Structure formats: C-alpha cells, structure tokens
Amino acid sequence: MANRKDVAKLAGVSEATVSRVFNNIGPLREETKQKVLQAAEQLGYHPNALAQSFARGKSYNIGVIVPYFQRVNLLTTHYFSELLNGIGSKLGELGYGLLLLFQSPDAPKDFLQLFRTQRVDGCILLGSKDIPGEVEAIEQLHHLNLPYCLVNQTFSGHSFHSIDADHENGSFQAVSSLLRKGYEQIIFLNGPMEFSNSAERLKGYETALNNAGIPYNSKLVFQGNYSRKSGHQAAAEIAPLLPDINAIFAANDRMAIGLMQGLSEQGYQAGRDYALIGYDDSEISIMTNPPLSTVKVPLFEMGQLAAEKVLQFISQDIKEEINERLPVTFIERASSQLKPTYTQQSKL
Known part of the structure; x- marks a missing residue:
C-alpha cells in the first residue's frame, strides 16, 4: 500500500504539501497540485482519513446506489419508485440532492470511490445482496x-447500518390468515435467498405452519426472482398441484400477478379456484381481477428514514449503529377470500 511519503517522493514535494492537496488547505499552485494527484493515481494512493476529507468540502449530494440490468427498468417498479420517492423527499426537505448511481451486478464493488472523488457526502444502498465482494465493500x-x-437488507454476523421492515412478521400474518380459513397446505413462491428479506419471509412462513401444527414441506416452496416473469414461469410448476392444494403466498406482488396470469392461461382463477396473497401492496394490486390480498410495506417511509439517518451522520457525527425495522400490515382482498370446501390432502 502506497503512503503519503511515497507520493511526496514521486511528486518531488514535501509530505505536508501532499496533505494540503488532499485536504484542500491553503493556496496551491495548480502545477504542484496536478503533480501530487498524478503521483497518487500512479501509486494507487488514497488518504486513510476519508471521513475527514469529505467533511472539509461537502457536495450536498447523497448517492443512491441501485442495481442495473440491461432491458430492465427497475425504477418503474413500485418497490424502487417508492423507496426513491421517500429518499428524495427527505433529502430535498433538508437541502440535499439525490445522485442516482447504477451498478451492474457483475461489476466490482467500490463504494469508497464515491467518497474519494467527493461526488457524495453519504450513500444509500438499494438492492444489496449477501454475496462475496459486496459484503467486503460495505x-x-x-x-x-x-x-x-x-x-x-441485513447481513448476518455484521452490524451494518440498515433500515428494514418486519418481513418475518408480514409473512407470518399472510400465512396465518390462510391457515385460519382452514388451508392445511400452502404453496410459497419466494425470492432469491441472497436477499435477507427472502430468508425472513421463509422464516415467517415456517413459523406460521409450526404454530398451526403443520409440518414444513420443502416441495411446496418455489423460488422466483421478484419479477412478474418469474411468477409467470412458476405457474408451470405450481399448476399440477392444483386443485389439491389451493392456497398460495407469493413474496411480492409482481410475482403474484405473474402467477395469476400464468395460472389463468391454464384455466385457474384466483379467488375462485385458489386463494392468493402477494406482498408489498403495490398500486396495481388493487387493479387486478380479483383485487390482490397483500402485505403493505412502508417503502416510502423506509426511504425517508434512511435519508434522515445518513444526514444525521453527516451533520451530527453520529457513530452508533442504525438498525430499525418498520411494521407491516396484512391487507385482505378478494383474491384470498375463497375458503376450502374440504380438508386438503397433499399428494406430495
């Protein structure tokens, strides 16, 4: 690792001059400044005291990092649009701008670069995954x-700053509502397990079954990727289980709606042939036929709170861990009001 002394030697200046360049202190000749910056770049040197560096010259921008996928406009989804609206509203209220930064899932993660270039005074990460490389960058x-x-998103074994919702309880509420109606076998369409909220929803599903004295059956658990397309694709696997098992819980509304469409193509209608519950309470959930039962997640408020906490770090130098979870609410609509007319017997 190069240090300040190495940079000073290569640039032909004193260590004090290197320090003045990176801390933007006092008058400096442009020629001297460029020599130091070029030497630092050549050696791959970055100041250790990054926190002090960005505090000396604020950009009044907060970077919001979202995943980028070709031909997929994530910003049109209820999930990302609500979070971004919440973040943007709070930042604007407090005099900060939002700098939207897209990051390819396959690209090396280097969140420090945002601070090194002083493009942002803080950052908010959306769509993070528990995968190698990303954990180390955080x-x-x-x-x-x-x-x-x-x-x-939370990471087991790490005390990273996070704002989340109580997804375990949300899943528990949804599955418990089906159990109270008399369903003894419930299909679960979950998301990828590198997202902590998928693991939490699975835990809530299992807890609800255990509380009802019903054993967990892995053959009733399917996985999508939170897209409507993955829900539609899952219909091919789930349709053969109907009508023997006619209660389904999907981990978000987009997958639930895709599943509704896929099962409709095979002659099954939600609310008539099977009970269905989604998750997120997206705007479209009330527009489906029948309207979709779901779990309301306060995404807008989560975005607001994340922005507020990051700005508190900047203005008040807060160092304690941020770990807050907001409550969720089950909303029942027509898609899950069907009641079983017989005791289900799983053939699996």
Whole structure:
C-alpha cells in the first residue's frame, strides 16, 4: 500500500504539501497540485482519513446506489419508485440532492470511490445482496465510519447500518390468515435467498405452519426472482398441484400477478379456484381481477428514514449503529377470500 511519503517522493514535494492537496488547505499552485494527484493515481494512493476529507468540502449530494440490468427498468417498479420517492423527499426537505448511481451486478464493488472523488457526502444502498465482494465493500464503508445506510437488507454476523421492515412478521400474518380459513397446505413462491428479506419471509412462513401444527414441506416452496416473469414461469410448476392444494403466498406482488396470469392461461382463477396473497401492496394490486390480498410495506417511509439517518451522520457525527425495522400490515382482498370446501390432502 502506497503512503503519503511515497507520493511526496514521486511528486518531488514535501509530505505536508501532499496533505494540503488532499485536504484542500491553503493556496496551491495548480502545477504542484496536478503533480501530487498524478503521483497518487500512479501509486494507487488514497488518504486513510476519508471521513475527514469529505467533511472539509461537502457536495450536498447523497448517492443512491441501485442495481442495473440491461432491458430492465427497475425504477418503474413500485418497490424502487417508492423507496426513491421517500429518499428524495427527505433529502430535498433538508437541502440535499439525490445522485442516482447504477451498478451492474457483475461489476466490482467500490463504494469508497464515491467518497474519494467527493461526488457524495453519504450513500444509500438499494438492492444489496449477501454475496462475496459486496459484503467486503460495505465492510470498508463501515470500518471507515462513512455515512451510509442499507435499505431492506441485513447481513448476518455484521452490524451494518440498515433500515428494514418486519418481513418475518408480514409473512407470518399472510400465512396465518390462510391457515385460519382452514388451508392445511400452502404453496410459497419466494425470492432469491441472497436477499435477507427472502430468508425472513421463509422464516415467517415456517413459523406460521409450526404454530398451526403443520409440518414444513420443502416441495411446496418455489423460488422466483421478484419479477412478474418469474411468477409467470412458476405457474408451470405450481399448476399440477392444483386443485389439491389451493392456497398460495407469493413474496411480492409482481410475482403474484405473474402467477395469476400464468395460472389463468391454464384455466385457474384466483379467488375462485385458489386463494392468493402477494406482498408489498403495490398500486396495481388493487387493479387486478380479483383485487390482490397483500402485505403493505412502508417503502416510502423506509426511504425517508434512511435519508434522515445518513444526514444525521453527516451533520451530527453520529457513530452508533442504525438498525430499525418498520411494521407491516396484512391487507385482505378478494383474491384470498375463497375458503376450502374440504380438508386438503397433499399428494406430495
């Protein structure tokens, strides 16, 4: 690792001059400044005191990092649009701008670069995954006490700053509502397990079954990727289980709606042939036929709170861990009001 002394030697200046360049202190000749910056770039040097560096010259921008997929406009989804609206409203209220930053899932993660270039005073991460590379990049932010916050993602064994919702309880509420109607076998269409909220929804599903004295059956659990397309594709696997098992819980509304469409093509109608519950309470959930039962997640409020916490880090130098979970609410509509007319017997 190059240090300040190495940069000074290569640039032909004193260590004090290197420090003045990176801390933007006092008058500096442009020629001297460029020599130092070029030497630092050549050696791959970055100041250790990043937190002090960005505090000396604020951009009044907060970077919001979202995943980028070709031909997929995530910003049109209820999930991302609500979070971004919440973040933007709070930042605007407090005099900050939102800098939207797209990151390819396959690209190396280097969140520190945002601070090194002083493009942002803090950052909020949406769509983070528990995968190698990403965990290490967040660890760097945390270790350096930089203002950041994860939204809707936690990491087991790490005390990363996060704002989340009580997804385990949301799943428990949804599945319990079906159990109270008399369903003894419930299909679960979950999302990828690298998202902590998928693991939490699975835990809520299992807890609800256990409380009702019903054994967990892995053959009733399917996985999509939170897209409507994956819900539609799952219909091919789930249709053969109907009508023997006619209660389904999907981990978000988009998959639930895709599943409705796929099962409709095979002659099954939600609310008539099977009970269906989604998750998120997206705007379209009330427009489906029949309207979709769902779990309301306060995404807008989560975005607001994440922005507020990051700004508190910046203005008040707060260092304690952020770990807040907002409550969720089950909303029943026509898609899950069907009641079983017989005791289900699983053939699996």
